[in-house]
Amino acid sequence: MPIIVNLDVMLARRKIKSRELAAYVGITEQNLSLLKSGKVRGIRFGTLERICTYLKCQPGDLLEFRPGESAQDDEVDI
Numbered sequence: 001m002p003i004i005v006n007l008d009v010m011l012a013r014r015k016i017k018s019r020e021l022a023a024y025v026g027i028t029e030q031n032l033s034l035l036k037s038g039k040v041r042g043i044r045f046g047t048l049e050r051i052c053t054y055l056k057c058q059p060g061d062l063l064e065f066r067p068g069e070s071a072q073d074d075e076v077d078i
Contacts (some may be wrong), residue, residue: 005038048062
């Protein structure tokens with residue numbers, strides 16, 4: 001998929017554990033892991049808003065567009 005998720009980078013920069021973020025956002029750690037790995041087809045704006053609020057960042061800090069990347073077959077919606 002040409003959209004790259006840099007959530008793991010932002011978590012490391014903020015020294016925040018995935019477990020903390022998942023609890024704040026209200027999603028499972030497994031779904032957060034799927035999001036970090038880029039194996040999702042979409043994200044709700046409400047979820048993105050809560051992630052950005054907790055990490056004190058902008059959506060563009062988490063998502064990157066890279067043309068030419070191929071789509072993954074095992075993607076899910078969160």
